[in-house]
Amino acid sequence: MKISDAVFYHLVDFIHDNYGINLSKKRILVEGRLSSAASAAGYDDLDEYVESVLLYDQQDAVTTMVNRLTTNHTFFMREPDHFEFMKRVFLPYIEKNVRDHDLRIWSAACSSGAEPYSMAMVIDEYFGERKKEWDTTILATDIDTDALRSGKRAVYTPDMLNTCPQNYVDEYFEPLPDGTYKVIDRIRDQVVFRRFNLMDKITYKKPFDLICCRNVMIYFDTETKDALVERFYECTKPGGFLFVGHAENVSRSTRYNYVKPAVFRK
Numbered sequence: 636m637k638i639s640d641a642v643f644y645h646l647v648d649f650i651h652d653n654y655g656i657n658l659s660k661k662r663i664l665v666e667g668r669l670s671s672a673a674s675a676a677g678y679d680d681l682d683e684y685v686e687s688v689l690l691y692d693q694q695d696a697v698t699t700m701v702n703r704l705t706t707n708h709t710f711f712m713r714e715p716d717h718f719e720f721m722k723r724v725f726l727p728y729i730e731k732n733v734r735d736h737d738l739r740i741w742s743a744a745c746s747s748g749a750e751p752y753s754m755a756m757v758i759d760e761y762f763g764e765r766k767k768e769w770d771t772t773i774l775a776t777d778i779d780t781d782a783l784r785s786g787k788r789a790v791y792t793p794d795m796l797n798t799c800p801q802n803y804v805d806e807y808f809e810p811l812p813d814g815t816y817k818v819i820d821r822i823r824d825q826v827v828f829r830r831f832n833l834m835d836k837i838t839y840k841k842p843f844d845l846i847c848c849r850n851v852m853i854y855f856d857t858e859t860k861d862a863l864v865e866r867f868y869e870c871t872k873p874g875g876f877l878f879v880g881h882a883e884n885v886s887r888s889t890r891y892n893y894v895k896p897a898v899f900r901k
């Protein structure tokens with residue numbers, strides 16, 4: 636199905652204003668992803684479907700459309716430098732300095748959960764028996780409710796584990812009869828999934844030791860990205876870290892200090 640210029644730009648503005656995502660150069664992707672949503676909703680005209688979702692602004696219909704438009708590609712131990720950094724620098728620093736043993740980590744665009752579960756595995760390996768003395772729960776948020784549902788389910792196809800070291804696969808996954816892999820309960824229990832739109836005001840009980848926001852800011856324009864990084868800064872503990880994707884850049888004017896590629900510190 637094809638979308639007209641007028642409806643396409645109406646949609647582009649709506650998604651940018653509400654979710655920060657810039658779809659202006661993604662017309663083919665929009666047509667491809669929304670055609671099946673339109674058919675499923677009983678429309679054979681894409682313009683009519685999009686206009687009705689935008690006009691009536693009904694939460695369920697908007698959520699379905701946004702779920703279709705997000706790009707959720709993710710896999711275990713993606714960008715392994717961050718996990719090495721956690722093991723070698725971040726967790727030793729935490730163990731030495733966090734007196735109340737409440738480790739605060741936020742995976743801020745977690746998709747279907749590979750990122751927060753990878754972090755939970757690294758934490759489990761690092762602390763071993765000592766983990767009992769810590770609260771190591773990870774907050775994992777995304778706007779896509781389908782991705783969050785998959786994250787809670789914690790069942791993955793083998794291709795998502797390709798980059799996961801074999802000892803992690805053996806230790807932290809249970810192979811299922813259909814060839815998929817389920818994250819074991821000990822790790823699953825460490826991650827709490829919530830819907831959160833990164834454009835919204837961040838409210839938090841305690842500031843974070845680590846905010847991990849990888850491979851989502853590439854979809855945002857510079858202004859949106861810079862404003863988000865500043866909001867992250869406000870809720871990072873002094874001495875705490877921000878991870879971004881290795882393909883993403885953070886403005887030189889940020890108040891975070893540069894540590895190494897894709898790692899920043901307050």
Ligand SMILES: C[S@@+](CC[C@H](N)C(=O)[O-])C[C@H]1O[C@@H](n2cnc3c(N)ncnc32)[C@H](O)[C@@H]1O
Pocket residue numbers: 653654655656705706707708709710713743744745746747750776777778779782831832833834848849850851880
């Ligand atoms: C490519 S995935 C990245 C997943 C993971 N961080 C990684 O690096 O593998 C990008 C995720 O960002 C989410 N996203 C996009 N815009 C968002 C927003 N405004 N608020 C929260 N999540 C958003 C998408 O739903 C998608 O799941």
